[in-house]
Amino acid sequence: MKIDQDLHFQLTTAFAPLKNQAPVYPFPASASLSQLLGKTIPKSKGLTTKNVEPAVAQMFATAAVNMWMRAVHSFLISASLTSVSPIWASVAGYYSSHYSVRALAHLLGSFRLFTVRRLVRLQLQTGRYVCTFDPKTGREHQIYWMIVKDDQHFRTDPFFTQGNPEVAHRDWAQYTDHLPQFPPFKPLDKEALRVRIDRISDIAFDAPPIPQVDKYPDVESVQVIAYHRLVRFRAFVDAILGGDNAFWKVHRNPTWAIEFMDFQITEGQTLHTEFTV
Secondary structure, eight states: OBOOHHHHHHHHHHHGGGTTSOTTOOOOOTTHHHHHHHHHOOSOSSSEEEEEOHHHHHHHHHHHHHHHHHHHHHHHHHHHTTTTOHHHHHHHHHHHHHHHHHHHHHHTTEEEETTTTEEEEEEEETTEEEEEEESOOOOHHHHHHHHHHHSTTTTTOTTTSSSSTTHHHHHHHHHOSOOOOOOOOOOOOHHHHHHHHHHHHHOOOSSOOOOOGGGTTOHHHHHHHHHHHHHHHHHHHHHHHTTOOHHHHHHTSOTTTTTTOOOOOOOOGGGOOOOBO
16 A cells, blocks of 8 residues: 555654654654644634644644554553453453554544534645644544545455454443353463463464454454554654654654563455555
8 A cells, every 4th residue: 555645744743853853752742742732723713724833733643653552562462361250351352443544543643522512634735734623523433444444545445344343242242231251350460461462463364354243252353453553653754754753763662561472463465555655
C-alpha cells in the first residue's frame, strides 16, 4: 500500500520536532491535547475551522504513539491473563484492539473531544495547520473505527474493514449476567507470557478470526486481532518516518515489552500489508 503523499508530508512534519529529541523525551502531561483543543474551539456551535500552531500537530503525533503503547500494554495484560482469567483476557484484548484503532485515528488527524462533543480533524493546508471542529459525532468506539476503516490506507485491510464486528463479543463479555469463566487462580508467569505471545504471532489463517459470541470467551481470536492491529500501526509509522526519528526509535520498542514480544507476525499472502512511500 503506497502512503498518500499529503498524509506522509503532514506526519513527517508533525514528527519533525521530535527527530533530534533526547531518547528520554517525555510525553506531554495527561490530557494535554484534549485541553488544548478545548481551548481552541471557536465560539460558533456549527462546523468551524481554525488555524492552529505546529505544537498541536506534534501533540497529535505523540498522542498516537502514546495510545499505541497503551495497546501494547493492554495486549501484554491480555496474554498474561489467558489462563488466569479468560474474562479479563478477552476484555483487555478488546481494548488493546480499540487503542490501536484510536492510535491510527489520531495519526490520521482525528480526535474526539468527549466533554464538548466535537470531532476535531487536523490537516496541513498550504503550510498551515488547520483544525476542523465538527459537532456531529458518535460513540467513541464507533467514530474512531469509522475514521480508520474509511481511510484509503486501511479500507481494504480485512483487519479494519468489517465494521467493528467484535462489538457484540465485547458487550457480552462486559455486561452479560452469569458468565461461567472462573478457573483456579494461578500466579502470572513470565515464561508463560512469552510462550503465549509467540503462539499468537505464529498462528496462520486465511481471514481474520473475528471473535464470536457463541464461542465466548474466544480469547485466542481476540488476542490475534489485537496483536495484528498493533503491529500494523507500528509498520505504518515505520514506513512514514524511516529509522531516523529519535522519538519513534525509542518508543517503537517499549522497554517493558522487549522481553516478551518482537512484533513479528505470520500471515498469508491475501492478508499481507506492506506500506511504502
